[in-house]
Structure formats: structure tokens, C-alpha cells
Amino acid sequence: MSYDLKIAVVEADAGRSAEILQGLADGGWTDVVVLSETRALARRLSEIDPDLVLIDLANPSRDLLENLSAASGASTRPVAMFVDRSDDGMTGAAIKAGLSAYVVDGLKKDRIKPVLETAIARFRMISQMRSELDAAKLALAERKTIDRAKGLLMQAKGIGEDEAYSLLRRTAMDQNRKLTDVAQALITATELLQ
Known part of the structure; x- marks a missing residue:
């Protein structure tokens, strides 16, 4: 410690x-x-x-x-x-x-050290759990965004799910952007056009 x-x-x-x-x-x-x-x-x-x-x-x-x-x-x-x-x-x-x-x-003076060590360890554990939960929530939100964008591409172009994902991925790589950013841009553009 x-x-x-x-x-x-x-x-x-x-x-x-x-x-x-x-x-x-x-x-x-x-x-x-x-x-x-x-x-x-x-x-x-x-x-x-x-x-x-x-x-x-x-x-x-x-x-x-x-x-x-x-x-x-x-x-x-x-x-x-x-x-x-x-x-x-x-x-x-x-x-x-x-x-x-x-x-x-x-x-009590003799309890301070073990209590503070426990408090520090508990805080670190809870912080790690919060970070992991936040990361899982972000991953889920990104997955939903990508799935929604795939659905829009499938409907608009009449293609399958694998093709829609490949198109999103290729576009992200060509533009040097994150896949979720490309997916979100597609969703936004589709909403504006409706």
C-alpha cells in the first residue's frame, strides 16, 4: 500500500x-x-x-x-x-x-491504518467496476448505433447484413474514422433526409 x-x-x-x-x-x-x-x-x-x-x-x-x-x-x-x-x-x-x-x-488510533487501507482498496475496486460498467455501456451503445446503420443500409441498398457491415467498415477505413462515427453520420444523414 x-x-x-x-x-x-x-x-x-x-x-x-x-x-x-x-x-x-x-x-x-x-x-x-x-x-x-x-x-x-x-x-x-x-x-x-x-x-x-x-x-x-x-x-x-x-x-x-x-x-x-x-x-x-x-x-x-x-x-x-x-x-x-x-x-x-x-x-x-x-x-x-x-x-x-x-x-x-x-x-481509535490503532484502527486508523487498517480502516484507511480498506477504504482505499474498496474505493479502487468500486472505481474499477464503474470504469468497466461505463466501458460496457459505451460498447453496447456503439453496437446499437452500428446495428441501426446496418439496418438503414440494408433497407436502402437491398443488401445483406454482412455486406452492410463491410460497406460501413470500408468507409470508416477509407475516411480514417471510427466505425461508430461513420455509422452515426449515416443515421444522422438519414434522419435529415426523412
């Missing part, structure tokens, strides 16, 4: 901040910025641009949890939240908010 991460800690209490800083230092993390206020958190985090955000709260409300999650950029970086108390609804809200780690029963 790489330890050259910039970490932002959101903690209002100076005593707890010191304990968190010591726990992070013990875990090998030294590039740490403490934010003692949640006001303008999104702006401050944008300026700092940390690799990971650690939030320590005594008893968050659902609104505060969602606001902190959105402000901390839970979809773009690992966010670990430590809370003293929670309930089933809050746990569900934390998962829905995209937190990488939601730890109940407060922050």
Missing part, C-alpha cells in the same frame, strides 16, 4: 485531531491537512485536492452525512467516516452516499 497520500482530516476537536494525526503518522501517513470546520468544505477540499478524506463525527444526521459525503468528493476519492453512534438507516445512507468506509464506535 502506497503511503505517499495527501490526507484531509475533518475534525473540529483539537484533541481528537492530535490523536488522528498521531494515528496517521504511526500508519506512515505524514502529508495531512486538518480542517476544523465543515463550512465551505467542498471549496477547501477542492483547494487542497487530497487523495483521501477522513471525517470524524460524534453523531451525524442523515443530511450532514450526505452533505459531507458530497462535499468531500466520495465519488472521486476514498472517504472514511468515523462516527460514535449510528443506526441501520444511517449505515444505509452512508453506503448510498458512496463512503468507502463507515466506522461506528468512534475513532
Whole structure:
């Protein structure tokens, strides 16, 4: 696990901040910025641009949890939240908010390293899954575009599917364009002519 991460800690209490800083230092993390206020958190985090955000709260409300999650950029970086108390609804809200780690029963110095390592690993896994899902959605959309263009060619020229695909492919190669771009151009032109 790489330890050259910039970490932002959101903690209002100076005593707890010191304990968190010591726990992070013990875990090998030294590039740490403490934010003692949640006001303008999104702006401050944008300026700092940390690799990971650690939030320590005594008893968050659902609104505060969602606001902190959105402000901390839970979809773009690992966010670990430590809370003293929670309930089933809050746990569900934390998962829905995209937190990488939601730890109940407060922050303890010796738990920081394993929780953050887990949060980082979970965030990377979820990010990879999102990338794979996006790639699959794009491939499906491209396939649909090509199939639609083939259908238009088959209907307009009275040719078979293989011939229509070959014609699209040859045109893409001749024009040095992507097959899906040629297919989309054909669809657009056909719609304009109707």
C-alpha cells in the first residue's frame, strides 16, 4: 500500500485531531491537512485536492452525512467516516452516499491504518467496476448505433447484413474514422433526409 497520500482530516476537536494525526503518522501517513470546520468544505477540499478524506463525527444526521459525503468528493476519492453512534438507516445512507468506509464506535488510533487501507482498496475496486460498467455501456451503445446503420443500409441498398457491415467498415477505413462515427453520420444523414 502506497503511503505517499495527501490526507484531509475533518475534525473540529483539537484533541481528537492530535490523536488522528498521531494515528496517521504511526500508519506512515505524514502529508495531512486538518480542517476544523465543515463550512465551505467542498471549496477547501477542492483547494487542497487530497487523495483521501477522513471525517470524524460524534453523531451525524442523515443530511450532514450526505452533505459531507458530497462535499468531500466520495465519488472521486476514498472517504472514511468515523462516527460514535449510528443506526441501520444511517449505515444505509452512508453506503448510498458512496463512503468507502463507515466506522461506528468512534475513532481509535490503532484502527486508523487498517480502516484507511480498506477504504482505499474498496474505493479502487468500486472505481474499477464503474470504469468497466461505463466501458460496457459505451460498447453496447456503439453496437446499437452500428446495428441501426446496418439496418438503414440494408433497407436502402437491398443488401445483406454482412455486406452492410463491410460497406460501413470500408468507409470508416477509407475516411480514417471510427466505425461508430461513420455509422452515426449515416443515421444522422438519414434522419435529415426523412
